Amino acid sequence: MSISHAKDEHFMGRALELARRAWGHTHPNPMVGAVIVEDGEIVAEGWHRKAGTVHAEIAALDILGRKPSEDAVLYVTLEPCSTCGHTGACTEAIITAGISHVVVGAEDPNHRHAGRGLDRLREAGVQVRSGVLADLCTDLNLIFNHWITCGTPLLSAKLALTLDGKFGAASGQSRWVTSKSSRADVMLWRRYFPAIAVGANTVLQDDPTLTSRIGGEVWCPIRFVFDRELKTLDADKCPQLYSDHYADKTIILCSEASANGSSKKTDVCLWPLPESRGHLDWKAFRQRCIKEGIYGVYVEAGPKLATAVIEDYLVDYLFVYQAPKLMSDTGSPGLGSLRNSKSMDEVIAFKEPQFVRLGEDLLTRGFIE
Secondary structure (H helix, E strand, C coil), X not given: CCCCHHHHHHHHHHHHHHHHCCCCCCXXXXXXXXXXXXXXXXXXXXXCCXXXXXXXXXXXXXXXXXXXXXXXXXXXXXXXXXXXXXXXXXXHHHHHHCCCEEEEXXXXXXXXXXXXXXXXXXXXXXXXXECCCHHHHHHCCHHHHHHHHHCCCEEEEXXXXXXXXXXXXXXXXXXXXXXXXXXXXXXXXXXXXXXXXXXXXXXXXXXXXXXXXXXXXXXXXXXXXXXXXXXXXXXXXXXXXXXXXXXXXXXXXXXXXXXXXXXCCCCCEEEEECEECCEECHHHHHHXXXXXXXXXXXXXXXXXXXXXXXXXXXXXXXXXXXXXXCCCCCCCCECCCCCCCCCHHHCCCEEEEEEEEECCEXXXXXXXX
């Protein structure tokens, strides 16, 4: 059984490592890892690989392949489900297998189910402890948790800035504001989110691929371009997003007026959206994402798009990469110009921010209050 907090955290840490093996693969399901421990040693491991496959607890029990010992402890990063979905209730499988001790990281974020799995296990005589490395286990599933609690996709924005809040030089050149370590971290988050978005100016200036490139593996999410007036279709050179191997995963978000009045020829998919306050209506964008089953969008925002999404609270979550550099140039593009705030009461604050050192850079990320 569970002996000490330190040992519980050690084994839960291993369960977290297993869960992360499915990084970005499980949407709309959460990433979950599980280990079975007997006599202080791990005897079986499992993780949820993708939606529709067995849950982590079942995978670990399958690997064990026998009746667990009397002192066996199951460690799992998320509360075992108590409802029968595609793969059956994990609580019943745990009880049937004869596991007598369960240690859980985070509780189910669904308020209708939170604690029910733990209660069911206790009713069956299973000893349960919850909340081990709960913050890490919860943070692992930002998209799933937001979807379950809010019913909307998690819209996030990524900014790369100097210490004085500049996106690059006055000329618009921005390669590179942040370090190689920060850029590698961005690749990880690109792989985490099922969709990525940029503004038209980023496409015209940088001609990005918007793929995730990790260890030689290239993966392409759904790629959105916010181009209200379809100006990227007038580019002298066709952007890579519209012509590369993954072009069928690119979607241009434009105004209804531009879509209806345009004579421009393109094979790229268009999502016409209504306008609101001088930009595309992000509420309509959220609703279209729900309809299409897109549960999270990672917006790599340049100065104009970043200012709009932050000042109008269009996104839920921010990733701010900050390099120890100063542009010291009022002509360099920066963040914000329209709010005319009168006091610190108007500050845009992070809720429970996370801080990560990436080489010389600092990443601050969190939900917007």
